[in-house]
Amino acid sequence: MRKITVLILTLFSCYTFAQNTATITLSISKQGPVNVTLISENVHFHPNLGIGLADAELEPVMAVNFAEKASEKAVIQLNKPQMMRLQYSGNGLNKTWMLFMQPGDDLTINFAENNDITFNGKNANYQTFLKNYFLENQYQYLPVFGYKPSQIDNKSVLAQSDSLKKVRLEAYEKFKTANPSVPAFEAYVLATTATEPALTRRLIQERIMRRNRVTKLDDAQRKELEDATLADFKIMPDDALLSQAYRDELRNWALIPSTRKFPLASETRYEISPDALKDVYAFSKTQLAEYPKQKEYLLTYWLNYAATAIPTVETAKSLLEDFKTTFPQSPNTEYITKLIQTKESLQPGDALADVTLLAPDSSAVTVASLQGKPVCMVFSFSIGQHEPGMKALEDKFGANVQFVYVLVSPGIPLSTWKQYVKERPNVKHLWASDENIEVLKEKYAIDIRYPFLVADSGGKIVNRWIPQEFPDNKTLAAELQKAK
8 A cells, every 4th residue: 555655656746747847858969169048038027236126037958069979868847837048059049049948848949950950759740830920029120121220211120010910910820720729828928919019119110219319209209109009909818918019009098198198207216106116016917807917917017117216205105105015925025125124224314234345456446435525425336337437537536536347247256357447646446256146125226327426535434325327427526516
């Protein structure tokens, strides 16, 4: 009896494992200098440096150098349908194909000498359909359709975009006659098909309106684009969140009524005002009441925006209280709560938290040691970021202010970074290890939208929430004038 029980448990475990994994085999007909990477596109909110929560996690799950082997097999964890990106680099070609993977799939992908691919195995037909009718995103179609950035009128591209929509829909109806209907796959196909042409039309119409100049749209032009979105967008089943194009247009559709009620002031530091954020949060909650995944997606997005993009914390606190009641089990509540607490400790007059960073000569430099003169701290998310645009401010305030550029990009070794450092009077360059980047996230709420911090000579904050402004950073200049 015991042996039978063990056997049953073993079979059950194997079945459960199969239902939570997918097997993928990559093979090539002839070895050569070809690299292939499989990247999962898991739609869920997760912490992301510089923006708070990102709505999709891109994670490499398999990488093969076909100069070293002819095939490789991987079993990946998968508990729900998911989109994946298959990136190919070799023979002078860089290309990405979209894959739709489900738990239990067993897929073999064959790369031919002519750089084409074929699929075999369970649900291979789904991948072939995507290969034939879907590139990675709508921007890849622009050159295919003859789009010319320097040309104002690209209306022929719009006609081809609409033709692609028709071809896709006809092909999908035919596809369904020979293949099982999978709700998540259908949602991805229909949502992407519906929203990509809308995004393309908006891109081209904006260029026509701007006449290829760097200028803002006027109220009538903006209304024309918004009216098109309000007329065209339709809410689709929750599985449509698999489509990035759909997620982008969903947010745009939800936001338009609120920004019309609460127009943006030209002097605002952020894109969406507190009143508009509260309104779009309530609107999303009501309009998506019958679509629980999309409701949680949008409410999380607006809450994250309130907690990251707005310098004050009152709006984020208000939305968080409702969010905790609406989604008591959300894993994102703790993250937003901590972020708000950090922002509350970064108000004018608060002391700077001490963190130890490294100079180009590898010596340790503490934030506390910077006291003695006002400090302009610049958080750089890439090597040399902001420095060209800061030269005028360095020249104007350098005699009285210490400029400190802190690299906060993970994965860049100290030895690589210091090769690009250009020493200047009254300027310090500091490097943060991956571990200290996490400390800076917790203590300084580093955000790509607010890369500047000004502190007085005693190490007290003058202003932490100073945005990047082109071309001359007027807000930063005003804060430096106060601090010097």
